[in-house]
Amino acid sequence: MDKVLVAYASKRGATAEIAEKIGQVLEQAGLAVDVQPADRVSDLTPYRTVVLGSAVYIGRWRKEAVKFLEANQEALAERAVWLFSSGPTGEGDLVELTQGWRFPKGQQPIADRIQPRDVVVFHGAIDKEDLNFIERFMIKNVKAPIGDFCDWDAITAWATSIADVLKAAG
Numbered sequence: 001m002d003k004v005l006v007a008y009a010s011k012r013g014a015t016a017e018i019a020e021k022i023g024q025v026l027e028q029a030g031l032a033v034d035v036q037p038a039d040r041v042s043d044l045t046p047y048r049t050v051v052l053g054s055a056v057y058i059g060r061w062r063k064e065a066v067k068f069l070e071a072n073q074e075a076l077a078e079r080a081v082w083l084f085s086s087g088p089t090g091e092g093d094l095v096e097l098t099q100g101w102r103f104p105k106g107q108q109p110i111a112d113r114i115q116p117r118d119v120v121v122f123h124g125a126i127d128k129e130d131l132n133f134i135e136r137f138m139i140k141n142v143k144a145p146i147g148d149f150c151d152w153d154a155i156t157a158w159a160t161s162i163a164d165v166l167k168a169a170g
């Protein structure tokens, strides 16, 4: 029961990379960690702590992350949980970039039940080569710049803060 699970939902890989980075930092702090796509996790029994992250598309989490939350809400309510979203592209303040978006509204009741230790948004990445016509139109519409805006210092600092809490708890 003392392992940490870092579960993620990623369409194009940026969120997977962020999850891997969080896993690395936790491991370097001496914790036992599994990093897994959310739809590949069926049993939370081995884990006392869960870090769950999703890419954000049109203000929503990926369905694998939503399903994970829904299916495991009771188990998550009994565990230490940290939640992150990978979304906004562009430089600068996340609250400005997201216009105050912090977490998908549809999943807020589950989050209220789970009482996560922290809920954060990280800058994300959009690769132009990957986009279809509709997606190009969408990101133009919301003026989301193309590029990799992942903030590895912020991600490392957040993961370090999780490791500190877990190590203090013993």
Ligand SMILES: Cc1cc2nc3c(=O)[nH]c(=O)nc-3n(C[C@H](O)[C@H](O)[C@H](O)COP(=O)(O)O)c2cc1C
Pocket: 009, 010, 011, 012, 013, 014, 015, 016, 055, 056, 057, 058, 059, 060, 086, 087, 088, 089, 098, 123, 124, 125, 126, 131, 134, 135, 136, 138, 139, 144
């Ligand atoms: C069509 C489209 C819609 C998006 N909508 C949002 C959004 O509503 N909010 C947000 O913060 N980021 C949005 N993004 C940015 C992605 O969430 C960001 O690129 C994320 O890091 C992608 O993660 P992934 O590579 O793991 O799929 C959108 C990107 C695309 C291509």
